[in-house]
Amino acid sequence: MLAYIARRLLLVVPTLFGIMLANFLIVQAAPGGPVDLMIARLRGHVGEATARVAGTGASETAGGRLARPGAGGDEDGVTRAAQGIDPDLVRQLEKQFGFDKPAWQRFVHMMRSYLVFDLGTSFYRDRPVLGLMLEKLPVSITLGLWTTLLVYLISIPLGVAKAVRDGTPFDVWTSAVVIVGYAIPGFLFAILLVVLLAGGSFVHWFPLRGLTSDTWGLLSWPQRIGDYLWHIALPVIALVVSGFASLTMLTKNSFLDEINKQYVATARAKGLSRRRVLYGHVFRNAMLIVIAGFPGAFIGILFTGQLLIEVIFSLNGLGLLGFEAAVNRDYPVMFGTLYLYTLIGLLLNIVTDLTYTVVDPRIDFERRDA
Numbered sequence: 001m002l003a004y005i006a007r008r009l010l011l012v013v014p015t016l017f018g019i020m021l022a023n024f025l026i027v028q029a030a031p032g033g034p035v036d037l038m039i040a041r042l043r044g045h046v047g048e049a050t051a052r053v054a055g056t057g058a059s060e061t062a063g064g065r066l067a068r069p070g071a072g073g074d075e076d077g078v079t080r081a082a083q084g085i086d087p088d089l090v091r092q093l094e095k096q097f098g099f100d101k102p103a104w105q106r107f108v109h110m111m112r113s114y115l116v117f118d119l120g121t122s123f124y125r126d127r128p129v130l131g132l133m134l135e136k137l138p139v140s141i142t143l144g145l146w147t148t149l150l151v152y153l154i155s156i157p158l159g160v161a162k163a164v165r166d167g168t169p170f171d172v173w174t175s176a177v178v179i180v181g182y183a184i185p186g187f188l189f190a191i192l193l194v195v196l197l198a199g200g201s202f203v204h205w206f207p208l209r210g211l212t213s214d215t216w217g218l219l220s221w222p223q224r225i226g227d228y229l230w231h232i233a234l235p236v237i238a239l240v241v242s243g244f245a246s247l248t249m250l251t252k253n254s255f256l257d258e259i260n261k262q263y264v265a266t267a268r269a270k271g272l273s274r275r276r277v278l279y280g281h282v283f284r285n286a287m288l289i290v291i292a293g294f295p296g297a298f299i300g301i302l303f304t305g306q307l308l309i310e311v312i313f314s315l316n317g318l319g320l321l322g323f324e325a326a327v328n329r330d331y332p333v334m335f336g337t338l339y340l341y342t343l344i345g346l347l348l349n350i351v352t353d354l355t356y357t358v359v360d361p362r363i364d365f366e367r368r369d370a
Contacts, residue, residue, distance in 0.1 A: 020114075
């Protein structure tokens with residue numbers, strides 16, 4: 001098993017490099033960039049430039065078309081967006097943002113820095129990217145861990161119960177709940193919770209901003225825990241409702257597929273109890289496909305699946321940070337977050353394989369590779 005883990009860890013390096021290179025090339029080919037955005041702001045077109053960068057990334061301005069630095073422009077090397085701007089100022093901006101060097105040199109320098117987890121400094125916040133991520137991390141960890149924990153605690157028992165009682169009234173009415181979870185997006189359910197419970201039109205039982213109250217530091221520890229749970233209740237409920245349906249049906253279908261196999265009938269014929277067959281044999285086989293989706297679900301919930309929830313409940317997390325970085329072409333934040341997300345995802349895939357062997361010791365990855 002150690003040899004298999006070593007091989008998987010070695011594969012992380014070229015995979016991570018390839019993903020970063022592909023995204024770097026895509027960003028280089030996209031029109032618009034931080035230099036053009038800054039020039040547009042200097043010329044007083046802040047709102048216009050931001051909307052265009054967030055949309056097509058290239059459009060007409062009062063002084064000409066926005067163009068990506070280093071990807072064309074006028075013959076004198078100054079982009080059309082910079083017409084009427086002092087060329088020295090344009091060159092100073094390009095040097096400030098690192099666009100005075102060829103793309104390959106910028107990529108090599110970026111990857112060298114990332115090897116030691118130096119993710120650079122945000123263009124517009126003038127703060128280290130790693131520090132920004134650590135500042136936003138409590139929100140994402142709160143939403144991600146609580147949501148993932150509750151989704152799995154609800155979906156797996158419910159899916160097993162639906163499979164065992166397939167076709168019964170219990171299966172029918174719980175399927176109605178699952179359909180509601182499928183049909184209503186998380187952000188719409190979040191808005192409904194705000195309207196009903198957070199002072200929208202009915203009662204104001206829950207707060208609508210932040211993870212804790214302003215007086216959190218003055219509270220005792222039991223009161224702090226209660227205040228924290230009070231603040232996260234609505235956003236976590238909204239994420240759980242939007243996430244439990246798929247996992248519930250995946251669990252049910254996995255168990256139904258295993259229950260109908262021949263080895264289950266053989267085990268029952270040998271006199272094993274229904275509970276022994278279900279949890280001693282069916283469970284570990286059916287759970288393999290559920291475990292396979294854990295890394296993607298965890299990364300999606302923890303880092304990327306909660307942007308609208310953060311906006312609705314005024315939570316400043318990693319989802320909002322990444323969105324603002326993309327809109328503002330804040331490349332250090334964009335690539336820094338991508339690097340960490342990808343690295344964590346690749347490592348979680350290895351953890352998933354190890355979990356396979358815990359659930360079913362018969363699985364031997366080294367023998368399979370051989």
